[in-house]
Amino acid sequence: MKKKLFIKTYGCQMNVYDSGRMADVLAPLGYEPVDAPEGADMVILNTCHIREKAAEKVYSELGRIRTLQKDKATEGGRMVVAVAGCVAQAEGAEIMLRAPHVDMVFGPQTYHQLPEMVTRAVRGTGGVVNIDFPVESKFDLMPEETAKPNGPSAFLSVQEGCDKFCTFCVVPYTRGAEFSRPVGQVLAEARRLADLGAVELTLLGQNVNAYHGEAPDDSTWGLGRLLRALAEVPGVKRLRYTTSHPRDMDDDLIAAHGELPALMPFIHLPVQSGSDRILAAMNRKHTADDYRRIIDRLRAARPDLALSSDFIVGFPGESDQDFADTLRLVTDVGFAQAYSFKYSARPGTPAAGMDGRQVPEDMKDSRLQALQQLLNAQQVAFNEGLVGTVQPILFDRVGKKPGQLLGRSPFMQSVHAIAPSRLLGQVVDVRITGAHANSLGGEVVTVDGLSVIETTPAPAGRQAEERV
Ligand code: 5AD
Ligand code: SF4
Numbered sequence: 385m386k387k388k389l390f391i392k393t394y395g396c397q398m399n400v401y402d403s404g405r406m407a408d409v410l411a412p413l414g415y416e417p418v419d420a421p422e423g424a425d426m427v428i429l430n431t432c433h434i435r436e437k438a439a440e441k442v443y444s445e446l447g448r449i450r451t452l453q454k455d456k457a458t459e460g461g462r463m464v465v466a467v468a469g470c471v472a473q474a475e476g477a478e479i480m481l482r483a484p485h486v487d488m489v490f491g492p493q494t495y496h497q498l499p500e501m502v503t504r505a506v507r508g509t510g511g512v513v514n515i516d517f518p519v520e521s522k523f524d525l526m527p528e529e530t531a532k533p534n535g536p537s538a539f540l541s542v543q544e545g546c547d548k549f550c551t552f553c554v555v556p557y558t559r560g561a562e563f564s565r566p567v568g569q570v571l572a573e574a575r576r577l578a579d580l581g582a583v584e585l586t587l588l589g590q591n592v593n594a595y596h597g598e599a600p601d602d603s604t605w606g607l608g609r610l611l612r613a614l615a616e617v618p619g620v621k622r623l624r625y626t627t628s629h630p631r632d633m634d635d636d637l638i639a640a641h642g643e644l645p646a647l648m649p650f651i652h653l654p655v656q657s658g659s660d661r662i663l664a665a666m667n668r669k670h671t672a673d674d675y676r677r678i679i680d681r682l683r684a685a686r687p688d689l690a691l692s693s694d695f696i697v698g699f700p701g702e703s704d705q706d707f708a709d710t711l712r713l714v715t716d717v718g719f720a721q722a723y724s725f726k727y728s729a730r731p732g733t734p735a736a737g738m739d740g741r742q743v744p745e746d747m748k749d750s751r752l753q754a755l756q757q758l759l760n761a762q763q764v765a766f767n768e769g770l771v772g773t774v775q776p777i778l779f780d781r782v783g784k785k786p787g788q789l790l791g792r793s794p795f796m797q798s799v800h801a802i803a804p805s806r807l808l809g810q811v812v813d814v815r816i817t818g819a820h821a822n823s824l825g826g827e828v829v830t831v832d833g834l835s836v837i838e839t840t841p842a843p844a845g846r847q848a849e850e851r852v
Contacts, residue, residue, distance in 0.1 A: 387414050387415045389415035389418065389424065389428070390417070390418050390424040390426070390428070392421070392428070392430065394441070397539060397586070397626065398588055399430050400539065401541050403428075405495060406428060410426075423456060424456075425462070427453075428467075429445060429467050430468045430469040433469075433473070433554050438471055439474075442467065443483060446485070450483075453485055466487060466489070468488075470558035470559070473492060473559075480511045488512045488513075490512070491514065491515040491558070492558065536581060537582065537586065537780050540574060540586065542570050542587045542589055542625075543562070543588075543589025543591060543595045546561075551665065551666055551734040552730065566597050566598045566599075567613070568599070570610065570614075571614070578619035583622060584621065584780075585620055586624040587607075587614075588625075590627065592626060595607040606636055606637065607632075611637075615646040621646060623644070623646050623647045624650065628651065630653060630655065630670050630678055641686040648794045649686050649690060650720070650795045653675075653691060657672075657702075657706065657710050658713030659702070659709040660672055661701075661706060665700070665738075667734075675713070676713070688794075690795040694725070695710065697748055698726050698751060699743070700742050707751050714762070718766075719762050721759075721766075722759045767797065771816050771818065772815070774814065775793045775826070776793075776812070776813060777791040777792065779791035779810060779812060781808075782805065782808070785800075788800055788803070791812075793824065799824045799825070801825070802827070802828070807828070813829040813830045814827065
């Protein structure tokens with residue numbers, strides 16, 4: 385009989401991808417994914433440690449799971465409970481001291497060893513803790529991917545880990561050293577996903593533009609070259625990548641943005657702060673003006689490029705002037721969307737030890753509010769700037785209203801339109817008729833090459849000019 389596997393995923397898209405891969409690895413052992421933890425034979429919490437309270441959330445979830453585990457035992461069954469991901473990597477055996485009902489704790493670099501760990505946990509009496517960074521690559525040892533893309537848009541992991549050691553960040557400790565998957569493996573997975581109907585591929589990596597994969601001829605490819613090869617894969621119409629670092633935006637990648645129509649004009653490029661003093665304390669190794677120049681070059685290559693970013697307010701020692709510099713950078717660049725966070729000290733990172741320079745909580749709150757107000761205004765202006773233009777929308781989901789489909793614009797906005805369901809999985813011209821804070825409404829312009837509405841397409845680059 386099939387065993388039920390429930391995986392709860394926290395955090396980034398890398399974790400979403402990893403959860404799929406864990407399901408792949410466990411499938412040969414008879415585990416089948418289910419949507420709820422009740423009655424499951426195995427529950428895996430795939431955790432995130434990037435910001436505060438992540439560990440506490442995991443412990444309270446483990447408390448709820450304990451009740452389900454007892455219910456299962458009353459019925460004579462066994463529920464194996466596992467903590468995976470970055471909290472597992474950071475906390476290790478500590479998790480079992482605080483939550484003794486946990487059977488397995490294992491870090492992101494060990495997923496290929498899951499079958500062995502499961503066997504040990506099910507047979508043995510004690511728990512299994514595995515937070516090693518094995519010398520072998522899990523990518524080489526995991527079974528061939530079997531997961532089907534979830535709709536026409538699929539993730540493809542090409543790079544993992546980070547060697548940059550920003551002073552606030554746990555990733556170099558939880559995900560380990562930077563590693564790129566070989567080109568051959570990436571292209572093979574891209575072809576497999578395209579054969580299964582994926583139209584859009586999003587390349588994933590903690591530092592995806594640091595990609596330096598080994599090619600079959602022993603040369604090393606950067607992300608620009610990889611994207612050029614992926615654009616040739618039959619069926620692939622759209623390419624994206626996330627998340628990148630300004631220092632790795634090299635000439636070839638910038639040129640690829642100008643050359644590849646399949647490469648979507650939207651980049652998530654975290655800058656964190658607009659103050660050179662704070663950027664130096666964060667160990668970002670670039671200045672605010674370096675960032676401005678990169679954006680200028682990207683926009684010169686691809687005039688309609690839209691940008692997203694991450695910001696941290698209240699980094700230790702951040703003054704009013706430093707924060708004003710961040711607001712100035714935001715105003716100068718103009719973002720289509722962005723994420724902003726209050727700094728939270730992560731145990732073991734250098735910034736957590738910057739004693740006496742921590743910014744008071746109420747000051748962090750007011751700076752976050754001011755920054756978000758500015759970013760929201762830019763997002764609204766960007767969305768409104770698209771009204772009246774025609775955009776190619778990839779319909780990837782059925783909407784809530786009858787007859788409605790949902791899709792994504794080139795700039796990652798959600799777009800809803802009345803459209804026949806046979807357009808699911810297709811890129812369709814849609815005239816944008818309305819803008820909301822987080823989505824756009826539109827009307828289908830052409831179906832199967834035939835115009836259904838009289839319209840004049842907007843000139844390229846219009847929205848970039850309009851929203852400044
Ligand atoms: N505090 C607040 N935000 C953080 N991030 C990473 N570490 C911290 C921290 N200690 C944010 C950064 C990063 C995003 C994924 O999370 O902005 O780009
Ligand atoms: Fe963390 Fe910096 Fe690496 Fe990004 S580049 S994962 S913020 S250490």
